[in-house]
Amino acid sequence: MNNINLAFFMMVGWLQMNLAVVLTIVVLLAALYGALLVSGRSLFNGRAFGRGLIVAVIAWVVLAAMLPAMTGSSWQFVSYSTDYVMLALMSAGLAGIVFLAVYPLLAMVRKKA
């Protein structure tokens, strides 16, 4: 429980310290989904979802490759199982944000039925 509490507040603290980035992403996503709703298209679009997933998987791979350098390190120091798992999880989280941003764009690109 202590460890869960610690992890929770670690994340809360990290989000607070990076509030400008967090707010920018939230505003961007709100604008994209707002535009999707205003466009009159359905919020649920299977084809856009599938294509968004493909984009997210590509982003996941690219981000995983770039993340060590983005954190001031390099692949040289990605050294054992915990590193690989954390790298996969962190880049998956970022790829999730990419998916959330790309999905409304793809849904809006599709012609109205």
Place this chain on the structure above:
Amino acid sequence: MVSNPMRPDGGRRNFLLGSAAALAALAGLESAVAGMRSDKKAHVVIAGGGAAGISLANRLSRALPNGKVTVIDAREPHYYWPGLTLVATGLWPKDKVLEKTSDFMPSNVEWVKDMVAEFDPQNNAVVTKGGQKIGYDFLVVAMGVEYNYGGIEGMDVEAIGSHGLSSVYHSPDKAEASWKAIQKYSVEGGNGLFTLPTTPIRCAGAPLKMTFLTIDRLRQNGGLSKAKIEFHSGLGVVFSIPFHNDFVVNRWKEDGVTTKFKSNLKKVDIGSRKATFATEQGDVELGYDLLHVVPPMRAPEPVRKSALAWTEGPFAAGGWLSVDKDTLQHTDFPNVFGCGDVNGTPRGKTAATVKLSVPVVVANLLSVIDGKEPGASFNGYTSCPLLTRFGAAMLVEFDYDGKLIPTYSFIDPKQESWFAWVMKEQMLKPTYLQMLKGNV
């Protein structure tokens, strides 16, 4: 003073305390302490408003709704000490380690902007530099350490940053100035001397990190082939955990660094760039192009000169606070506790030690306020994110006995890794700030 035991007050409080006890058993002290309360009207004075003082103030202000908490400290700037190694090696700007005490001080505590000058534990009072006498029911001493640069003959902190002189410890300003000296050295090379004193020190990994990261800067800036580095430890080791001591010494050997043991910096001639070390074979004078000074450390003067300091044993020489290493209660005055670097306890003088010892002090203080014996025990937890390169670290966590006790079992304390670096560079400051708020 204190009339009622700490007790539940109604069903909700019963539930909270019951939950807290259950959590204590299930999950450990930190979570349990968050639910602990006392209705007493006790007055707790916290001497010192650093990391331990602020964290205690936040937790106690919630735990003593009818009590009074007074923090005595004149300093408005709050330094994130664990980040100074990154400032002194050019990775972080100075601003990143500067915080304001007022941003973390809870509004319902009394903040006396003065410094404790004298302790009078027989009369339950402290006297401030301004001459104010402040009485207390309970006292927590959290005054940190005193850097004794004056203990090194010829040392002048104003010269840090020039004449090849560096020292990460003094302040963010001097850490930034140290980077200028290290940056120049990383290009030009020459003789580099790194020191470790014989006294207990704050963040015992910092002198090692400074050495590792300077080597990496030499590697990056082309000075490594022109550099000759020696690490002088006043002790017989460079780190108290045998595995990591051997790892560091062997890695340095691979990097061409010579480690000298029982070699203690005693004198520096800044103008002629010469350092004198006391060794078992007598004094040795060495010229340098870069000298990284780690000052001897001791308890702040008001503690050292009070009845609260150890008078015998290994911590008497530094005048460290005489506390029981398990309960952190004073050995002679049961209404006095110690927290943080000032404690005369083995090993830990780190922010991580503060993080886990604050809940112990709060729990035991509430017990004593309640008229009970302190029941919570501190295991000596401390942590050192040992930076070995820019981009790699080992997250070493251990207890009083030197036993490795990783918080997360999936982080191997014997493994250099990228994730440990991310923890140090990205995650530890947010955690530290949450600790100040009393959340972790």
